[in-house]
Amino acid sequence: MPEEYVRRLQFKGFAYECRVVENPAPRTEPIVLLGGSFQDMYAFRRLEKPWTELATVITVDLPGSGAADDLPAEYGFDFLAEVLGDLLDQLELTSVNLFAASYGVPIGYRLTQRRPERVKRLMLAGASMEYPAECRTALRAMVDSLAAGDISSAYGRVTVEALMAHPDRPVRKRAVTARLLAATMSAVTEADVPRHVAILERVLATPGLPPGGIPDVPALCFTGEYDTFSTPDRVREVAATIQHGQFALIRESDHLPNLERGKEFSQLVADWFTDRPIDTHDFLTEIEHPAADRVPVGAAH
Known part of the structure; x- marks a missing residue:
């Protein structure tokens, strides 16, 4: 069994925790996972075996979630991205595979945008540039x-x-x-x-993901094909802001593919973070490259 331990950390007066499952012979960079709004650092435990076989896996209770301190709503996603950066610093993680789902997306997106050299590969599940009415x-x-x-x-x-x-x-x-x-x-x-x-x-107060996009980080943006919360078009829009962003949908699922198609979800994460091909998976729609496929203004003239 891999060695597992929990660390309690502090950032600007708020305590937070991370759970580390060590892999002594990793085949890829450490995998850091940010869950959704009401998930804690054990939320993906039943899915993580393929990941722990490949890498050290780190799950996080940022302030306001799980065993961490409460966080008033006026502390937004910018602050939580700072906490995530503090985690990477305190664990001395120079480069990671970063996964973020739903509520975790604004945190992971901001961290990657500000410190792209720290993120080797990125996955965003259920992302939206902004939440519509x-x-x-x-x-x-x-x-x-x-x-x-x-x-x-x-x-x-x-x-x-x-x-x-x-x-x-x-x-x-x-x-x-x-x-x-x-x-x-x-x-x-x-x-x-x-x-x-x-x-x-906090979600209602945020204006959306920050402008400027993300350069030089391979990213996969995905959700379920029937997601009505972060609809496919909204996720595709996020992928278009990432220079090397790809987009796909998990068939026969909605905003919660980790619960509805857990085996496939787990396989997709493992494959993306080890550069294995994903275009042969029958549970995915065709892989798209929204940023590369956009026609620049004036290009048709």
Whole structure:
């Protein structure tokens, strides 16, 4: 079994934690994983065996998540990107494979944009340049359900409605995933409510990903083909801002492919971070290169 340990760190008065699963003979750079809004550093544990066989794997509870300190909503994604940079410094990680999902995307994007030399390869799951009105309405409904104190039923229901495709879509394990998500969110305690509200308010307050794009870092931007929260077009738009960005969709899944198609999701992460080809996977749509495929203004004249 790989050696595993947890470190508790401090940044500007906030404690945060990371879990490190050591690989003594890695075949690629350390893999750092940032989960979604309500995931902790153990969220990908059932999927990580293919990753730990290839590299040292580091999962993180940044301030406001998991075992870390609470983080007021006024501390935005820029601050969380600083914390992530502090983690790389404290662990003396000069170059990493960085994975970020959903809520983690603005953190990973900002870190890569500011310190591209520290990121060897990048994966962004469920990314959006900005959240449009319908997404903000769904997030506001989640906040309102918490404010109303109706956690046991309404919060779980509105979370499923916000993040998952309609039941008529052919999403694998949709019913099971919906029940799991609803049960998890309905189990939130009153003590957890301020943290959940802070996370949601942080997302609602952010104007979107910073302008300027990302140069010189190979990146794969992906989501499920039926994602209604970070729709395929929005994810493709993010890929177009990355010089070496690629884009693909996981078939028969939505915003939660890690739950609906866990085996395939895990394989995709392992392959991308070891430069293995991904264009032969039948669970993916055709690989696109949005930045390279854009026609420059005036090029047609």
